[in-house]
Amino acid sequence: MNVGIYGASGYVGGELLRLLLQHPQVTVTAAISVTYAGEYVHRLNPNLRGQTDIIFEKPNIGNITEKCDLLFTATPHGVSSTLISQIYETGIKIIDLSADFRLKNSDDYPSWYGWAHKSPELLQKAVYGLPELHRQEIRNADLIACPGCMAAGAILALAPIVRSGKIEKDRIIVDVKVGSSGAGAKPSRSSHHSEHYSTVRPYKPVGHRHTAEIEQELGLLIDDEISISMSAHAVNIVRGILTTCHTFTTDVVKISDLWRLYRGFYKDEPFIRLVRDRKGIFRYPDPKVVAGTNYCDVGFEIDDRVKRVVLLSAIDNLMKGAAGTAVQDMNILMGYDEQEGLRSLGLHPV
Amino acid sequence: MNVGIYGASGYVGGELLRLLLQHPQVTVTAAISVTYAGEYVHRLNPNLRGQTDIIFEKPNIGNITEKCDLLFTATPHGVSSTLISQIYETGIKIIDLSADFRLKNSDDYPSWYGWAHKSPELLQKAVYGLPELHRQEIRNADLIACPGCMAAGAILALAPIVRSGKIEKDRIIVDVKVGSSGAGAKPSRSSHHSEHYSTVRPYKPVGHRHTAEIEQELGLLIDDEISISMSAHAVNIVRGILTTCHTFTTDVVKISDLWRLYRGFYKDEPFIRLVRDRKGIFRYPDPKVVAGTNYCDVGFEIDDRVKRVVLLSAIDNLMKGAAGTAVQDMNILMGYDEQEGLRSLGLHPV
Amino acid sequence: MNVGIYGASGYVGGELLRLLLQHPQVTVTAAISVTYAGEYVHRLNPNLRGQTDIIFEKPNIGNITEKCDLLFTATPHGVSSTLISQIYETGIKIIDLSADFRLKNSDDYPSWYGWAHKSPELLQKAVYGLPELHRQEIRNADLIACPGCMAAGAILALAPIVRSGKIEKDRIIVDVKVGSSGAGAKPSRSSHHSEHYSTVRPYKPVGHRHTAEIEQELGLLIDDEISISMSAHAVNIVRGILTTCHTFTTDVVKISDLWRLYRGFYKDEPFIRLVRDRKGIFRYPDPKVVAGTNYCDVGFEIDDRVKRVVLLSAIDNLMKGAAGTAVQDMNILMGYDEQEGLRSLGLHPV
């Protein structure tokens, strides 16, 4: 199958290139970048040196629909919606990695993103591309909205316990620690190495936009409203998100209950690993362990004394948090083996 | 004044040496280390090269009381209580940096530390050495129990809002991110560079011992029970703790209220800075900024939508979280200028 | 084929496990560890969680020869020679990752390693397992001595120019920067995160043992003596070695000469990439780019003014510097595709 990447010169685009160039059923026929058109792909992605001669090209919509059966759009928020509304009618399959089609309620765009959605009719057609919750719909989708990286981590940590109904729905804290690649490839003062190294910076203690997706998806699980209290911190790593969710139980919950709940929910999921070990130094999820993989490691712990359950997840924000899930979605959509192109293991140590 | 340090070869001991060697009113007359007796101090503390010829010496209690007017004990938990019960009667002033005299209720030791306290009578005589809460008692103390590093960060972030009575007392989340020096100088698998670099490791999601101190001290502020939900994470820095406290209001709280509350509570405190900026990349506390200083930077934010208030603090765990507060306590106790020896600024960038 | 790993619980052993578990022609039938016998492999190698149920087992030589067609020995220097002399006669193929069979002249062991070699007769039978120099001999070897990590980086950077005869043979500086995993999995003060983070530590400015291998192998290329001036520095990364070789020309050398020389030498090598770009930020080799891969990136630059040629190489010390080359050797020895099991790309960014 021929696929294109629109917005190929960002970090998510580069990660898509890495995955798709190694995917046996796929040929990358277009790597589109406004900024870097004419440049070799390996100039920005040194890991691909010797693997490909692809050159970034300028956007040309006629060209795309001709050259590609499926298009990944990794464009800035607000750009995707315009672009996709132009090409949706051509019947090309689209997997969008921006936020533009994640929220079902078009009113959420003004309140969370600050702009009115230009193609609200497409919102209902878009499928929220988290396979663990929407595999069946992904199979039949024309337009898939890949989850936000922090949303993916939080939803996967929380979904089983939320659905169980055993926690307070309005006291769910999502405390996120994220690496610098989450802020993208564009240099800025806050991402300058001298400023970012050794930092533990609470860059969005309240009001993070991914909150909206998390509330939407977890709410759907119980057909009720849920409220998420989210804070995001930048830490001194490049790839990875650790999500610590603090919840309070409405009933007695034991560790064995949690094992049963999480094992049941994720029993056939190829990319979820439950991590709660009694020995060693790797007792809980850690983004260091999943870097470069499509795994979401999920763990939990009970704090009886205060009726708290802590849910933990670790993902690579560029993989399970973006490009990895996008390729997983493509595999589902096309009927390929769901793990195709996503089998490489993490490194240790690293 | 002549001071000694018992347990001088650990990281807290080394930090005490750095501070005390530069303190104009103090002479270090004993640097006691069981393990490194006979070794030059600068072999373990390369920053002190050229500053001192002190050699670590073996413990000898008779010697200590002769050579020192004041003793800092930076010994492992459980060791201090035995040691201090032996020397307390000699009238030497003691500033203990272990956990052994922090808790007032001797029953808390078996439940949080796993051993029965051997000198419970001394617990009532000990003063919890957090100047911002107990300055007056510190002035007259014989035995000061320096706060745990994470306890210091959490208490200073929470004290004003807890005392205000405006938050739920049983839904207080303390999410801690701490650097590797918090685990001490002794090598182990978890602190091995190859294992710790790039980690975001939830090493104590529930049951952290500092919880007991935090509940005790915040409870005293309102003469009521309070329950703390604490989780500790190791991150890829050496010095520093960022504490993110998530709380839920029982009443309407505005940013101006928080400013008034925190400014009022900390108005004369030399080592508290309130950090909440509207511009730039340093809008909230960050341990990177306070490394090497005795500052506790405190910030806050309101999440109206879910009635949450987020309280943030950043400290250097070896300074405000240990040696810095210990020296501040000494200054108060001896009637010196409270900032003496603690004025050096942080670096930027670093 | 059934393979065993002796010394499987170290970092090199863990990397062999990762590679071999994914290798289609190989089954790992023994993961031997004295220290961790009885422990699940994934307890030490969290990246292998969910990939294998292998448990470390105690050494038992009879067992090994029964269960394995080929044995990788990743034991400490001095241990391998004793072990291998015991099993060599059983006809099992051996790929040794220690230094014990790298040097041809048994006199070099007392002078560089401080002990007399116990099986000097095997030294002549061992093949130095650097495919780029000894592919033909590796095909027919019974015992392969994998190069030292720093030796691999230095030899691959220098071999073409040394063989060209265009540089002074006694003014070759090899300035090495290596990550913490090069020091192994065993915790120590120097590898403690608090001590190693942010360091640039010249830990072996003179006398590094890999010097002997480098002189041996480069000398063989020109059938003459060569002298290497090597200094090794520890830097704040986990995986990777950057080697900067400073040499002085005896003749006029132009960049086009170097391109011709290096392209010619490495033209069919699957794991050598020449990196010298005129644009972008990835103009020269960088270990960050090759982490997790078996590539050795090689670059060069000319300093006309002082008749200097700088040769640069970047490898992952656990891959091309150890386990990767060992698997490449196995592929050659067994007649498999040389790249089998070694195709995964590096990550960017990381």
Added chain:
Amino acid sequence: MNVGIYGASGYVGGELLRLLLQHPQVTVTAAISVTYAGEYVHRLNPNLRGQTDIIFEKPNIGNITEKCDLLFTATPHGVSSTLISQIYETGIKIIDLSADFRLKNSDDYPSWYGWAHKSPELLQKAVYGLPELHRQEIRNADLIACPGCMAAGAILALAPIVRSGKIEKDRIIVDVKVGSSGAGAKPSRSSHHSEHYSTVRPYKPVGHRHTAEIEQELGLLIDDEISISMSAHAVNIVRGILTTCHTFTTDVVKISDLWRLYRGFYKDEPFIRLVRDRKGIFRYPDPKVVAGTNYCDVGFEIDDRVKRVVLLSAIDNLMKGAAGTAVQDMNILMGYDEQEGLRSLGLHPV
């Protein structure tokens, strides 16, 4: 004394602010920044929060000469020469931290910097501000040219042995490892955290401009030409330079000779420490140890086998490599205690 800083918003400017705000004999009367005029100094320098209310101001030459007795210029290369030629005649003392007045021979500017010097007559009046070589001239200077950071590290490592005449003058390798702050405060792709973290990047293997200063200053010591072979690498730290100098002896040199040579050369120098320990993990200079201080730690080692002497130095590029030396120069010039404002120790661990 009233001092101004022109170019106060860069990292060197920020470091000057930190030092000068704490200097008892100095008042900062102007912090000039074209880009950040109107902004609080602590917005860019969070370590100065609570220490000062200074606001960056626009440049105004009339103003400067009125408000300042001494001006530090920390402007980009090429800017300083124009600026200083305008204010030199006003008699204000100037300490320039750019490269514009470091080289004595105006022909060196076109060849190393690519532009012709506009005030060549001032080059002879400028004093190269390395106190260890030019203390006497600094005392009487009107215009001081602070050394480049890499030049300072290399010259201090090499000066004693070069002057001794015991090494080959044309085989001196200077292999530099430098932190990200050396590249300044302006964000760029190469300094982006995701790209710079974990890097060991040979960014200038040949042709680094500081070579010219090093050759000039070392040549002056022996009144002869000397040639330096320099390569610069970016490493994953913020502050600090480790310089490894590889030299070859023309005569027998023993360790005791080096001790005598270096002790003699630096015997009264307050900011040089000789570091060569036989035990522990801090045997040689390491930039981690001197971060935030004005120390240059110098060490050495002999490689008898190949007649090599390795000279090592570690500095903080913003301190001894820039602002620290500038303040030291000011102290000498003004007759203050040479260590005033420069006494703070490094941290350990950090």
